[in-house]
Amino acid sequence: AQALRPEGINWPVREDGLPSFKLEELTAANGISHEAAHDALSDVHATIAMAQLVKNQQPRLYDYVLNHRDKRSAMAQLDLANMKPVLHISGMFGAQRHNIALIVPLAVHPKNKNEVICYDLSADPQQLFDASPEQLCALLYTPTAELPEGIDRPGLKSIHINRCPIILSAKMADPAMAERLGISGDLCRTHLAALRHYRALDAGAFTNKIQAIYSQRVFDEHTDPDRMLYGGGFFSDRDKRSMERARNCTPHELATNSFPFEDSRLPEMLFRYRARNFPDSLTQEEAAQWEEHRFQYLTEPEAGASICMEAYQTKIESMLADDGLPPGKCELLQQLLDYGDSLLA
Known part of the structure; x- marks a missing residue:
């Protein structure tokens, strides 16, 4: 809402001049009761009130996002075959960019069918063409402060289609809005053309390379600090x-x-x-x-988890399918299912 339809809502500004998206500051700026910030129940009520404010002030935007929140709708908006750009809202883009960017879908994640690998069109894709998957993976997960001088992080960004992502048509950012948001149409078109040309040279190799970047990150019980806590020696x-x-x-x-x-x-x-x-x-x-x-x-x-969410949900749903399940146990299982959903929210 702040990026595309800010009218009717007060948007607090941080000391550095950038918009603040902290819940307690948003509620204060809009006269919404939020007596115990960071208390779970209070935060839930405050979030609902903010959502109601958006619905009242920008009903068309609210309805659009609500109606496109499921993963089928999200996937339908990500045109991999034609590499069609879309607008995506994400906190990873930062307040200085109003949490919005023009991105293009590249490939489905090699291990997670609910994750689509995309590219931020504000970033020069030449690095994507020149570096190996191993190098790109290392750069992708290196903290900014530790990146080599003159080297930027790759413009890769994943969208999890089962997490209610906000994906919008690129047409929503007209020239005036794009200028306000700092989105350069000329630059994005240049980068998009380069990506399409690179894929056209060998579509299969292009997809394999993108997926290989995300195949490099392996979770090994011998290197994960939480899991090797009792197997890596004593601390000095x-x-x-x-x-x-x-x-x-x-x-x-x-x-x-x-x-x-x-x-x-x-x-x-x-x-x-x-x-x-x-x-x-x-x-x-x-x-x-x-x-x-x-x-x-x-x-x-x-x-490395003892059970992943899909198996957790499948197990509970199979138990709920038992017609002879006592009401109390049914309610408890439903609460466990809701808890699992809340972890992915």
Whole structure:
């Protein structure tokens, strides 16, 4: 709504001049009661109230998004054969871009049929043509601060069609709106033409390369710090002191202080500690990284979880199909099913 139809809603601005999408600031700016920010139930009521505000002020946009939220509709909007550009709303694009970008679908994820690999047309695709899948995978998951000088992250972006993605026709961004959003039509068309030309040279090889980038990321029980915690040796006294210091830090200090760990497991463990306990301490990039990690563990069997979400839901649904199920147990199973859905929301 802020990017495409901002009228009728007050949009708070951060100190740096960019729009703020924090729930507590949105509710305050629009006179919506939100007495206990970050309390789960209070946040739910506030979110519903914000959705009602959008529905009242921008009913056509609200109805469009609501009617296209299921995965069949989402997939129908992603024209892989013709590489047709669409507008996509995602927090990964950042407030400086109004959380919107013109993207083009490239291929279905090699391991997850509900994930479509796309490309952000604001990014030069030459890197995609020149680098190997291994190199591109490494760059894709390297923190921005650790990228080699002069090297940008690939413009690849996945859309999970079973997570109610917001996908809109590119026609919704007329020239005036595109200028306001910082979307250069000429630049996007140039990059789209390059991608189409590259695929036309060998469509099969193009798809294989894109999918190979996402096949490189392997979840190995011997390298995942959570799963090797009791199999990777004891921590040094120096690392124990650093961990103690981390536990005594405020969320802000955790995000800004340096912790020179000796053990290679600890940087990732510290990141996950922050993500699980102090999500507000994460940068936008870190939050997106955590969300991707969390979603993969929930949905991809090879990620190492004891049960993935599809198997979890299938098991519960098979139990619910039992006509002789007592009402109390039926209600409990339905609550478990709803809980699973909430983890993917």
